[in-house]
Amino acid sequence: MTLSRVPMLNPSQPTPPLNYIPSGVGKADPILLGSDYLQQVRQVAIAPDMIQLPDDIHQRLQINRWIGLHIDRINAQLKQYLTECQNCFKSSQQVAAAVLAAPLSARYGIDAVCNLQTTPATLLIDIGQIVPTDWQAAVVHEYAHAQVGSPGHDQLFRQVLQHLCLGLALPIPPLTLTVEQLSSWPPCQQQTDKFAFWTGKL
Numbered sequence: 001m002t003l004s005r006v007p008m009l010n011p012s013q014p015t016p017p018l019n020y021i022p023s024g025v026g027k028a029d030p031i032l033l034g035s036d037y038l039q040q041v042r043q044v045a046i047a048p049d050m051i052q053l054p055d056d057i058h059q060r061l062q063i064n065r066w067i068g069l070h071i072d073r074i075n076a077q078l079k080q081y082l083t084e085c086q087n088c089f090k091s092s093q094q095v096a097a098a099v100l101a102a103p104l105s106a107r108y109g110i111d112a113v114c115n116l117q118t119t120p121a122t123l124l125i126d127i128g129q130i131v132p133t134d135w136q137a138a139v140v141h142e143y144a145h146a147q148v149g150s151p152g153h154d155q156l157f158r159q160v161l162q163h164l165c166l167g168l169a170l171p172i173p174p175l176t177l178t179v180e181q182l183s184s185w186p187p188c189q190q191q192t193d194k195f196a197f198w199t200g201k202l
């Protein structure tokens with residue numbers, strides 16, 4: 001869950017509404033809905049190529065369809081975790097943030113990321129890489145970045161993460177953790193096949 005340091009493209013680009021559905025679409029094709037969702041997520045990613053599907057066309061269609069059918073439910077769950085993070089702070093201290101599920105490119109070597117260049121900050125969680133019981137941990141880690149306003153894992157980040165872990169009954173980061181270990185705290189169990197969940201096989 002280290003935050004990639006790639007530069008943000010078009011940082012001044014306005015954030016599109018993520019619940020946008022093309023007009024005239026009654027019972028929209030889930031594949032189109034999924035494709036539309038991924039296009040919109042690319043616009044709030046640190047770089048558009050951070051969102052990536054497999055090369056196989058059948059697998060891509062499967063994933064788009066699965067997203068079209070299930071992404072609202074998944075994102076509602078992630079949003080609940082985000083709300084719980086925000087509730088650990090007084091309303092005056094809370095940072096505006098949004099969270100979305102997204103398949104993150106293996107090239108970046110991350111399972112979640114916080115884009116601090118968008119308003120609100122955008123937490124992207126690859127729900128295919130992390131077992132569902134650890135999605136909350138990933139949201140907590142990325143929300144700590146949003147709260148601190150920095151991609152680093154310094155002392156302030158550690159304090160904020162500790163506060164969140166205490167409030168949410170998650171394992172508290174030991175003081176002996178190195179910066180690298182802190183970059184993947186709380187620990188998340190990884191899925192062996194990252195696209196199995198995105199294709200509805202889990």
Ligand SMILES: [Zn+2]
Nearest residue numbers: 001002003183
């Ligand atoms: Zn991090």
